[in-house]
Amino acid sequence: MPDTIIRLTPQPPFDFENTAMLHGWAELEPTWYDPKLHTLQRVEVLPNDQVVVLILHSPGSVWQPQIEVSIMHESPIDKDQLAELDGRLKHMLRLDDDLSDFYALCAERGENWLRLKEGWGRLLRSPTVFEDMVKVICTTNVQWGGTKGMLRRLVAAYGSPFPRNDQLHGFPSPQTIANIPFDDFATAVRMGYRTAYVHELATRVAAGYLNLEDLRSPLLPTGEVRKKLLGIKGIGPYAAATILMLLGHYDEIAVDTAFRSFIAKKYFQGRYPSDKEALAIYQDWGKWKYLAYWFDIFSEYSS
DNA sequence: TTCCAGGGGTAGA
DNA sequence: TCTACCCATGGA
Numbered sequence: 486m487p488d489t490i491i492r493l494t495p496q497p498p499f500d501f502e503n504t505a506m507l508h509g510w511a512e513l514e515p516t517w518y519d520p521k522l523h524t525l526q527r528v529e530v531l532p533n534d535q536v537v538v539l540i541l542h543s544p545g546s547v548w549q550p551q552i553e554v555s556i557m558h559e560s561p562i563d564k565d566q567l568a569e570l571d572g573r574l575k576h577m578l579r580l581d582d583d584l585s586d587f588y589a590l591c592a593e594r595g596e597n598w599l600r601l602k603e604g605w606g607r608l609l610r611s612p613t614v615f616e617d618m619v620k621v622i623c624t625t626n627v628q629w630g631g632t633k634g635m636l637r638r639l640v641a642a643y644g645s646p647f648p649r650n651d652q653l654h655g656f657p658s659p660q661t662i663a664n665i666p667f668d669d670f671a672t673a674v675r676m677g678y679r680t681a682y683v684h685e686l687a688t689r690v691a692a693g694y695l696n697l698e699d700l701r702s703p704l705l706p707t708g709e710v711r712k713k714l715l716g717i718k719g720i721g722p723y724a725a726a727t728i729l730m731l732l733g734h735y736d737e738i739a740v741d742t743a744f745r746s747f748i749a750k751k752y753f754q755g756r757y758p759s760d761k762e763a764l765a766i767y768q769d770w771g772k773w774k775y776l777a778y779w780f781d782i783f784s785e786y787s788s
Numbered sequence: 789t790t791c792c793a794g795g796g797g798t799a800g801a
Numbered sequence: 802t803c804t805a806c807c808c809a810t811g812g813a
Contacts, residue, residue, distance in 0.1 A: 740795095
């Protein structure tokens with residue numbers, strides 16, 4: 486079966502590599518980045534259960550961006566599945582987000598912040614809120630290597646395989662996870678105490694008690710979404726702020742050990758301030774605090 | 789071996 | 802609202 490190609494034309498400025506790589510999501514299965522080929526790849530399960538592999542690359546530039554998506558598939562893809570895929574890709578890359586206010590603020594700041602205007606800030610996310618939520622739960626109280634391992638085991642054990650290469654699996658659906666007996670699930674994924682949070686989340690979503698995808702509505706105020714997130718077991722202040730960022734609300738910073746040590750090092754000569762003092766650093770970024778912090782920490786450790 | 793990580797739940801104040 | 806304590810797992 487010949488592969489199919491979708492072409493996307495983002496509004497400039499758009500930095501493909503930065504979008505793919507900035508916050509680590511491209512290191513979590515079933516997504517990965519090939520630094521040599523400059524391609525972002527992902528195994529995706531379509532609504533009709535067809536498993537495909539997506540290979541994204543960007544032949545354009547920041548100011549004339551293009552994205553070419555090669556879809557590897559074993560059986561024909563119909564128009565509806567392609568339309569669904571198109572929507573998921575735009576969501577993952579945040580192609581419809583308007584960051585112009587943020588870039589205007591960066592221009593006012595000047596200096597290093599000017600770099601941000603060149604297409605930064607579209608942090609990669611997953612096609613579904615469910616997948617992002619599972620991933621965020623797996624970042625809590627664990628080192629990054631541990632997070633990657635949990636996701637690798639989850640996807641390998643329960644994700645639908647790609648017919649052309651059964652080493653490649655998609656992300657398991659809530660229904661799939663909910664149907665697995667808890668003890669079997671725990672043994673396979675080895676997520677520690679997070680196992681119960683992930684299994685319960687999947688069970689509640691599968692049963693229809695929770696509709697996570699509704700949280701994507703940009704009309705919902707941050708406070709309302711935050712409240713709903715904190716009502717989910719396994720989601721505390723750090724996870725809620727991270728998920729809010731993934732949903733496009735940047736007004737809260739996720740306070741974790743990385744944030745605390747970065748602020749102590751850069752702004753307090755090594756002394757650890759209170760969280761309140763630390764958060765005050767970004768207070769005047771308004772609804773863009775998370776992006777300002779993320780750029781700040783990225784440029785500190787990449788320079 | 790011990791420590792602790794891109795924290796969170798719970799009980800008790 | 803704040804604090805103390807416990808929580809599985811695995812990398813360093």
